[in-house]
Amino acid sequence: MSYDDVEIEDMEWNEELQVYTYPCPCGDLFQISKAELQSGEVMANCPSCTLFITVIYNIEDFLDKKQKDKFEPSKQQPVAAA
Amino acid sequence: MEEIEVNQSSESKEEEQRVWSWGAGTDGQLGTGCLQDELSPQLLHLPFSISTLACGGAHVLALTSCGRVFSWGRGTSGQLGRGDMVNSSYLKPISFFDGYSVTQLSAGWSHSGFVSDSGCLFTCGDGSFGQLGHGDYSSYCSPVKVSYFTNNNVQQIACGMRHSLVLLKDCLGNQVYGFGSGKRGQLGISKDKIRSVSLPQVTNGFEDVEIVGISANGDHSASLSANGHLYTWGKGFNKTSDSYIPQCLSSSLCFSKTALGWNHTLLLTVTRLYMTCSWQSSISVAGDGEVFMLGGSNHGVLSDPEKMSPAKPLSENSNEAALEKVSGLDDTKVVQIAAGAEHSALVTGNFQPSFFIYLSTYFSLAHLFSFLNAIADNGIIMTWGWGEHGQLGLGNTSDQTKPKAVSLDDEVQSNDASFQVYCGSGFTYAIRTLSLPSQT
Numbered sequence: 001m002s003y004d005d006v007e008i009e010d011m012e013w014n015e016e017l018q019v020y021t022y023p024c025p026c027g028d029l030f031q032i033s034k035a036e037l038q039s040g041e042v043m044a045n046c047p048s049c050t051l052f053i054t055v056i057y058n059i060e061d062f063l064d065k066k067q068k069d070k071f072e073p074s075k076q077q078p079v080a081a082a
Numbered sequence: 083m084e085e086i087e088v089n090q091s092s093e094s095k096e097e098e099q100r101v102w103s104w105g106a107g108t109d110g111q112l113g114t115g116c117l118q119d120e121l122s123p124q125l126l127h128l129p130f131s132i133s134t135l136a137c138g139g140a141h142v143l144a145l146t147s148c149g150r151v152f153s154w155g156r157g158t159s160g161q162l163g164r165g166d167m168v169n170s171s172y173l174k175p176i177s178f179f180d181g182y183s184v185t186q187l188s189a190g191w192s193h194s195g196f197v198s199d200s201g202c203l204f205t206c207g208d209g210s211f212g213q214l215g216h217g218d219y220s221s222y223c224s225p226v227k228v229s230y231f232t233n234n235n236v237q238q239i240a241c242g243m244r245h246s247l248v249l250l251k252d253c254l255g256n257q258v259y260g261f262g263s264g265k266r267g268q269l270g271i272s273k274d275k276i277r278s279v280s281l282p283q284v285t286n287g288f289e290d291v292e293i294v295g296i297s298a299n300g301d302h303s304a305s306l307s308a309n310g311h312l313y314t315w316g317k318g319f320n321k322t323s324d325s326y327i328p329q330c331l332s333s334s335l336c337f338s339k340t341a342l343g344w345n346h347t348l349l350l351t352v353t354r355l356y357m358t359c360s361w362q363s364s365i366s367v368a369g370d371g372e373v374f375m376l377g378g379s380n381h382g383v384l385s386d387p388e389k390m391s392p393a394k395p396l397s398e399n400s401n402e403a404a405l406e407k408v409s410g411l412d413d414t415k416v417v418q419i420a421a422g423a424e425h426s427a428l429v430t431g432n433f434q435p436s437f438f439i440y441l442s443t444y445f446s447l448a449h450l451f452s453f454l455n456a457i458a459d460n461g462i463i464m465t466w467g468w469g470e471h472g473q474l475g476l477g478n479t480s481d482q483t484k485p486k487a488v489s490l491d492d493e494v495q496s497n498d499a500s501f502q503v504y505c506g507s508g509f510t511y512a513i514r515t516l517s518l519p520s521q522t
Contacts (some may be wrong), residue, residue: 001387010265023191023243025139025344025423026471026508027106027156048108048468050385080196 006030008037008057020044023078024051051055093252098516102490105422105473105509109140110171111155112509113371117171120172121472122478123490123512130174132513137422137506138189138241143196144173149183151176151196155506159192160223162208167223178204178225189508190241190298194225202227203248211244211278213262219280230282242298242316243344245269248282249296249305257293258285258305266301267326268316274326287313287328299346301421303328310336310352312376319345319377319403330388331376333405341421341505343467346378348426349405371415373408373428382483384424384468409482411464422505425467427512428485429501463488463503463512471508490514 003025013019014029020037022030024046030053032044040059045052102123103112110117114124130146141155141162153162154173163176183199193207193214204225204464205214214217215228217314228236231248238249245262260269264276265486271286285303292308301317305328313328339350352373375381383389394502410427415431465474473481490512502513 002389003384023139023507025468025508027109027111049104052468 002043002054003051005056006052008055008061011044011055020055022053024049026051036064088133088190096518097130097131098518099131100490100514100516101477102512103509104142104475106471106507109156109169109510111137111140111142111506113142113154113173114302115171119471121475122477122519123475125491134187135195135502135504135511135513136187136189137504137509137511138194139191139243139507140509141189141192141194142511143187143189143194145184145187149180151184152188153194156192157223158194159208160221161192161194163194163196163206163223164269165224167221174371186238188239188241188246188298189506190246191243193241193246195239195241195246197236197239201231201236201251202362203231203236203239204228205239205246209280211263212278213244213246214242215245215246215248215261215280215282216279219278228244228282238296240296240298240303242268242302242342243300244278245298245301245303247285247296247298247303249293254292255289256284258286258288258296259283260303266317267324268298268301268303268466270303270315270326270328272326284330285315287315294490295340297340297342297347299342299421300340302344302347304340304347305340306337306340312337312340312347312349314347315495319347320379322403329402331405332402335374335405341419341426343378343381343421343426344423344507346381346416346421346426347376347409348421348428349374349376350416350419371417373411373416373419374405375408375426376405377403378467381424381426381431381467381480385470385481389444408466408485418501418503420503420505420510422467422473422510423507425465425469425505425508425510426485427463427465427503427505427510429503430462430464461501463490463497463501465510473505473508473510475510475512488512 006022008065015068019031019033024030026049028046028048029047030044043052044055104123107119133145133147136143144152157169184196185199186197188195196204206222206225209221235250237251238357240247245268248259250257263278271283293305294308295306296465297304303316304314305510312331315325315328322431336352337349341348380390416428417431418429424471466482466485469481498517500515504511
């Protein structure tokens, strides 16, 4: 079962890992890539443990690559949960 | 651990201290010098005596009995305060505080807070949600004074996942401040949803209440009033709705301590002293020092999806998570509690030797031995909750729904020993301090 439901706007873009991240209670980070989001994936896994979260996002925000490359979660207006 | 910098005058040897760590360790937060999880307590060899610890997401801050501040663990956001942004499995002092006397510290998910004896507040680490309180969203790798508190009357700092709380002294009415992420209501500064603030703002709802302690973890905030009431705000427990204003827990119990996790809070009821009690009345007060839990519906079953309860339907007439007594402790008196993100720890009571001397004037040795057997569980550390990284220290990765005793592999069975336990997100520290008889 999903540990938590997290909106994409509450995740942080990690330039180094090229993934969106959110704190995992084990101390590591739940992670999901843009490619995964574009494919409709909603599960963000933690590389260190078995927990995962459900990411709430609007897939259309990630489909048009060129237009949406400027997407920065920390400055974005709240994304309506699908 | 040759990299440890030891530059301290010889500390008092009237106390002997042992420190153990266990749990998630891949960022160096266990202080073992290794980057791996440990399922059992690891005895650390520290060149200093610890006065207090603060454990965060994956880093640790230590205040030594000499007043120096050490840090280790994850440092990629600058939370170690050493002027860089790298992890360190070795304990090193934060040289910024040479010349300061730090009295209290707190470690959040990736930021750190320090209070000096002069009432100044310093923060460092991740500031991307404004949780450092400097009026910007920058991260700092060395402690920076929070200039907002011009009166230098800061008493306590509490760092959560992405927010911070501050308690001021002698400031009734405006005594609690919040800054950082406020999306779940964890700042308590407005009835409206506040995304984040980077300067301290007064937390509402304490105009007529004297607050003596604050606590923050995950997206939760909590405080205790002088008369033992618990207030919580921020993310709701057990899927109850978020609170944007501090809510007083409706309970007739009087609490002396609270420890927040990411989905639960532990509460310790007020403990009365046994010393002045007769044998009979000491039994009668055995109900004090009890531990209660608020939230935590999935505490101890996270690794088992079958047992995890889906979003609990709210009880029809209340949006308050139920307060439940932690089971399996019977009449054991608890003196300390600590909470990680998804695990819990406690220290059971330890009777003072003078109490036995007092008892021995009234009872035979046989009586005393039977009494000792009855309280054999005293002065130990117990853990429960999520155990996937060994954070319970029970030698395995299993979850536990009830407190289990941790074996510290320690030969000393002394009533002169006192224990402290501290929890980071996925790891745990235990400190045993032994008072040694004076050698002079």
